[in-house]
Amino acid sequence: MRRVLQAAERAGAGAVAGINGLSRRVELPGGGGPALGPDRPTSGVCGDPIRVAGREFVTRARQIIAADNLRLELVGVGGVTQADHVMEYLQAGADIVQTATGFMWRPNLGIDFQRLWASSEYSVQRADGRGGRG
Structure with missing residues (x-):
């Protein structure tokens, strides 16, 4: 991953x-x-089943970006189906969070996130020291 990011x-x-x-193999019941x-x-599997893998990528990529002082923004993607998932990706080190499948199941996902962010004392404090609220 380090070589790819560099x-x-x-x-x-x-x-x-x-x-x-x-x-993944996708089989009938x-x-x-x-x-x-x-x-x-x-088949390509997306949505909730891949969120853990997406967060693991973000965590590892953020560590490399910080250690190598790379000038790259990091997009968190994979399994973002609830507003809390956006927060999880931000905490893992994402600068930006993308969802696609999440909007198929929750058309108001963006509004839900805005409400969660506005109503919480949530702040993002990442391993690289960047973070804050808003």
């Missing part, structure tokens, strides 16, 4: 995102075989 900065990237989906048909035993 190469991204050298190439002029302003930000990086780690995952958007993970390839009861051992019914591949859900997308025999020619597609795997």
Whole structure:
């Protein structure tokens, strides 16, 4: 990951995102075989099942960005389906948090986050010392 982040900065990237989906076997209930048909035993899985992997990426990438003093913003993505998930990504070190699947299930997710942020004493204090409220 260190080499990729360093190469991204050298190439002029302003930000990086780690995952958007993970390839997994997706099968019909009861051992019914591949859900997308025999020619597609795997599929890109997104949403809630990949949030832990997304946060782990952000945590590790933030450590490398800080240690190497890279000028990269970090996008947290993967499984953001509730306002609390945005906070989790910010705490893990994301500068920006993206959601896609979350809006399919919760069209008011952005409003929910704004309300949570405004009503809380929440602050983001990351390992690299950056943080604060608002």
